[in-house]
Amino acid sequence: xxxxxxxxxxxxxxxxxxxxxxIATQLKPQVADTYQHTGHAFLELAQPxxxxxxxxxIKAGANEVTIxxxxxxxxxxxxxxxxxxxxxxxxxxxxxxxxxxxxLGGAGGIIDLLxxxxxxx
Amino acid sequence: xxxxxxxxxxxxxxxxxxxxxxIATQLKPQVADTYQHTGHAFLELAQPxxxxxxxxxIKAGANEVTIxxxxxxxxxxxxxxxxxxxxxxxxxxxxxxxxxxxxLGGAGGIIDLLxxxxxxx
Numbered sequence: 001x002x003x004x005x006x007x008x009x010x011x012x013x014x015x016x017x018x019x020x021x022x023i024a025t026q027l028k029p030q031v032a033d034t035y036q037h038t039g040h041a042f043l044e045l046a047q048p049x050x051x052x053x054x055x056x057x058i059k060a061g062a063n064e065v066t067i068x069x070x071x072x073x074x075x076x077x078x079x080x081x082x083x084x085x086x087x088x089x090x091x092x093x094x095x096x097x098x099x100x101x102x103x104l105g106g107a108g109g110i111i112d113l114l115x116x117x118x119x120x121x
Numbered sequence: 122x123x124x125x126x127x128x129x130x131x132x133x134x135x136x137x138x139x140x141x142x143x144i145a146t147q148l149k150p151q152v153a154d155t156y157q158h159t160g161h162a163f164l165e166l167a168q169p170x171x172x173x174x175x176x177x178x179i180k181a182g183a184n185e186v187t188i189x190x191x192x193x194x195x196x197x198x199x200x201x202x203x204x205x206x207x208x209x210x211x212x213x214x215x216x217x218x219x220x221x222x223x224x225l226g227g228a229g230g231i232i233d234l235l236x237x238x239x240x241x242x
Contacts, residue, residue: 004239008193016194023232030236066242068235072129072193072225073137099242104193107238111144114189115151117228118125121187121220 003037003062005053007082008070010042017046020070037062043077043085050085064097065089072105124158124183126174128203129191131163138167141191158183164198164206171206185218186210193226 006027008020024040031038037060041053048056050067057065067086071078083100090098104110127148129141145161152159158181162174169177171188178186188207192199204221211219225231 006235011194011196013194013196016196019194019226023226023235026232027235027239030232031239034240066239068239070193070235072191073132073134073140075132075134075137101238101242104235104238105140105144107234109234109237111147111151113228113230113234114127114144114148114191114225116230117222117225118148118152118187118189119155121222 001037001061002035002064002066003039003057003060004031004035004066004068005039005041005050005057006068006070007041007043007050007053009077010045012045017042023070035066043081050082051089054086054089058093058096062096064099066099066101068101069103071103074103074106078103078106122158122182123156123185123187124160124178124181125152125156125187125189126160126162126171126178127189127191128162128164128171128174130198131166133166138163144191156187164202171203172210175207175210179214179217184216185220187220187222189222190224192224195224195227199224199227 006024020040028038039053041048041050069078086098127145149159160174162169162171190199190203207219
């Protein structure tokens with residue numbers, strides 16, 4: 001079973017964290033043909049943590065876990081912190097396949113989306 | 122003449138600010154049919170500032186300036202700081218039409234983009 005976990009930074013503002021949950025919820029049906037399980041996680045300041053969300057996915061039966069970083073720039077969080085947490089879980093669960101998707105800002109398509117937004121104004 | 126200004130938070134990390142410049146540069150040809158002038162600006166920690174970029178657009182001949190916030194969540198920056206700066210400039214330049222695009226994270230299309238990224242993994 002494949003699991004997709006949307007990972008965001010996490011905020012002190014509850015409303016920002018709720019936005020992430022809403023995005024993960026809206027994403028779920030759109031990826032259901034590929035990912036039978038989806039979740040969300042926060043790097044800091046909010047729950048569930050990335051390790052907790054991964055554990056939850058594995059408990060739900062996932063043997064492949066894809067982490068999708070909801071970040072705009074390739075800072076330390078994207079380049080070091082998130083991969084380190086994923087690597088730890090990989091070592092704890094060698095039978096599970098872990099995949100790290102490109103972060104949102106670095107993925108192809110962001111330019112098209114910005115162009116579409118700016119043309120609708 | 123219409124101008125589009127991509128507005129990001131700004132970072133202490135030069136490489137993150139360069140990412141914004143690259144995105145604005147890639148966006149330029151994709152919106153050229155609508156916006157004859159494009160620019161980028163940072164809310165803090167980097168230059169040009171939002172007021173400076175707006176002034177630059179107006180000097181270049183813009184009579185309509187659209188601000189496109191490159192932010193993922195509707196925090197204080199998106200809901201208060203950016204609109205306040207735009208309002209100030211609107212008061213200084215009543216003949217110029219200012220438009221504020223929805224922030225990236227709140228714009229329709231982000232779910233589609235996330236779904237597309239996660240299916241490519």
